[in-house]
Amino acid sequence: MxxxxxxxxxxxxxxxxxxxxxxxxxxxxxxxxxxxxxxxADIAFKVNGAAVSVCVPPVRRLSSVLRDELHLTGTKVGCDAGDCGACTVLVDGEPICACLMSAASAAGTVVTTVEGLANGRLSALQASFLDHGAAQCGICTPGLLVAATALLDSKPNPTEAETQDALGGVLCRCTGYRKIIAAVMNAGRFASELSTDGAAPNPPAGTFSPY
Ligand code: FES
Ligand code: FES
Known part of the structure; x- marks a missing residue:
């Protein structure tokens, strides 16, 4: 050389x-x-109304932080690539794929996961999903519930087209979507039954159709 x-x-x-x-x-x-x-790095944000702080690599996926650091395993991971929507959470009220958001980007935000939708009892939307039999294996259900919650927050009585558009980023391989769409569009019926704490009464066992 x-x-x-x-x-x-x-x-x-x-x-x-x-x-x-x-x-x-x-x-x-x-x-x-x-x-x-x-x-x-120490990263602080709010999850389901509680202030949290985690010490993680800033590039860590928010989905991993939620599941592995905060043990909020209701948020599912299907693809880790932004394709399936199973990891959908609300960040400052907007539905996003948590697998595409870094921990650093979540700093200072307000995050809502599926665990934050029920206030000790089922939300009206969750009660409607149960009534319509809108879940089968359930992998997509948290993402659908979160995406639908964002829709209903802005449009309490969405049309079918609006519902399809809002849920289009969350894939379901089981249900064929019809019962999911119906559950979201009919959630208002259950909202009228809300109790004073803002959630629908838990259903008595065996009173809802499984299909
Ligand atoms: S796991 Fe995030 S979009 Fe599939
Ligand atoms: S219920 Fe199985 S993927 Fe939707």
Whole structure:
């Protein structure tokens, strides 16, 4: 090797010299030079009305923070790519795919997950889903409930087209969507039965059709 072609491995031992199984010191990395994937930050936001703070890598997916750090496993993960909508949550009132949002982007926001929809009892929408038999395997159901909640907040009596449009980002492989659409459009019926704490009464066991 001549001088015009220096041995880059020797010149940059901390990069090209690193091998699996080496310690950080052996690889030429000091504690003062953490790898990007190891860096963490304190990130504070609100979830379902409660202030929370997590110490995670800022690039961590919000869906992972909710499920793995805050144990809010109602938010489902189907694709981790923004395609299925199972991870839909409300961020400042807007439905978003939590798998596409970084923890850093969630700082200072107000997040609502499916766990936040019921106020100790079923919401009117949840009662309507139950009454219509709008869930089968249930993987899509949290995302649908959250997306439909955002719709009903702005349009309490949506048309079928508005409902289809609002739920279009959440895929369901089981139901064929008809019962889901009907449950959302008829949620107002259950809203009229709201109790004083803002939620529909829990249904007596066996009083709702399973289909
Ligand atoms: S898991 Fe987020 S869109 Fe599928
Ligand atoms: S109920 Fe199974 S994917 Fe929707």
């Amino acid at each position: 001549n001088q015009a072609q220096p041995d880059m491995t020797e010149a940059q031992p901390g990069i090209s010299g690193a091998q699996p199984g080496m310690s950080m010191a052996q690889a030429g990395m000091s504690e003062a030079q953490p790898r990007m994937s190891m860096e963490r």
